[in-house]
Amino acid sequence: MSRFALTALLAFALPVAARAADTYNIDQSHSALIFKAHHLGAGHVYGMFTEMSGSIVHDAANPAASSIDLTVKTDSLTTHAGQRDTHLKSPDFFNSKQFPKITFKSKSVTKVDDKSMNVTGDLTIHGVTKPVTAKVTHTGTGKDPTGATIIGFETAFTIKRSDYGITYWIPQIDDEIPLIISIEGNKK
Template sequence: MRKSLLAFGLLALLSSNAFAANYVVDTSGAHASINFKIQHLGYSWITGRFNTFDGKFSYDPAKPEAATINVNIDTQSVDSNHAERDKHLRSEDFLYVKKYPNAKFVSTKVESLGGERLKIFGDFSLHGITKPIIIMAEKIGEGKDPWGGYRAGFSGTTRIAMADYGIMTNLGPASTHVELMLNLEGVQQ
């Protein structure tokens, strides 16, 4: 009896993970992006992106709350389409890339909001400080690709206060927060 209970428990454990798939974010094919925007003096938006990053995630459509995500960002790769501004963004006033060359997000919990919508909780590390954030996300789709692989894609947004990460440069009252947009397409491993 004890052996059959143990076998049943093992089978249940294995089957609960049987449909979870591991993905690597497709950065080599430029099928993913990490973008940002911040208000400029309250008059317009300055937009940009990080050109170098990597990541992985695990996802089971039958159990979205079991998903995990891990993304690493090379802060030196900040690109706002303006060389002088990018130099300033890399300085001690903002990202201080010489001291803090990486930013990182690691999920801690995922809630399914119904349909394809997810609320992803996690720890975001930037400028040497780690704080909890929430990413509101949506599954865009999944399926076979033309090269014999299988892909899944998600899009998400979050908003962070620069002061929470020790970035104290005063850009005016309309420019205290940065909006981040993540578009992640992963290739199943």
């Protein structure tokens, strides 16, 4: 292959490669980590963490090249009941002063279908790191008012809080805690 042909090939190929994996910053105001807890065998209490940051690398053509790095501030927990929030942030549960962050770092991504993928990674809560695998749905891609590209993902899975050393008031408050993580990212 002549030097000209090689240069021409690279000139076309490189932008394609650059487009293949896009990086997005997580948009805190359009993202949430929501949990629910079964209370005294009766109703469910819902709560959410409102402050999070991180990045998403999304490669639609090659999902294995995708990744996510998410950090949630435990002090941003709210259940819309101030006294209960104080208790949940205390050492009885999340211990937000000793453990100010919940983190998730993906290790592998495999395609399930056009709209979803299985993401495996390390979830760290309360200072304990456990591997989790969650089916993540690509909820859509759009444009914000400035014309910038935005992307959305959502997943739902259940953890056992005792696995993370949060054992107080089991079974009065259920050990199994369903989570919903919904994130929106702004393209860098």
